[in-house]
Amino acid sequence: MVDDGSVTTPLPLAPDDATASCCATPRSALSPERADEVATLLRSVADPTRVRLVAAIAAAPDGEVCICDLTGPFGLTQPTLSHHMRVLIDAGLVAREQRGRWAYFSLTVDARPLLAAALTSALPAAGDGR
């Protein structure tokens, strides 16, 4: 059995004993603190409205969307929209830039791989081979 190569960098497990037997004790690959951070990040976007908002930003031809473009299509009030954008900004997934009257939103560089993977994720089909 080979290293499947997914996820190398930040996940060192104990290579010495993890393959030794069925019941070698693996060390946790993530500290509890880091796991909390990752879970918080995932929770911030694990909301249908926020998923649609980041998808709209990701799909924008110039990589950014004016807030004036978001209220109508999503049927959101400005306060509700602002709340969702604030959650995404606080999580580091979305950046906001004020230009004149309007605020523009783009995905942060750091967020793009995660959001791209989430938005293109395959979903479990009933009865598939899992």
Add this chain to the structure above:
Amino acid sequence: MVDDGSVTTPLPLAPDDATASCCATPRSALSPERADEVATLLRSVADPTRVRLVAAIAAAPDGEVCICDLTGPFGLTQPTLSHHMRVLIDAGLVAREQRGRWAYFSLTVDARPLLAAALTSALPAAGDGR
């Protein structure tokens, strides 16, 4: 208000009008149904314990972890562990294979890009330039 267009497969926005002005109306890049699915998928792993479990599986040298290796390091009872693994399996992120006495868990192929991106995600630093 326009038909939000429960649009198409991945992320095409309207290239013709989205750049035309500040306030061209973008169509939603994801249908509400697909957004629900993505949000559900993200929620399934947006839990610190489940983040640690998928990280441990991702880091395993042979890409799978025996359930017998997971209870001890994570300080989980077998029922609690089983609950978390069930959530991950139902979401299509983790596959389970029974071999003799033990169940072995691996990440599904479909889940790897998402989990790799999540586990390596950069996290917002206080006061950074977002």
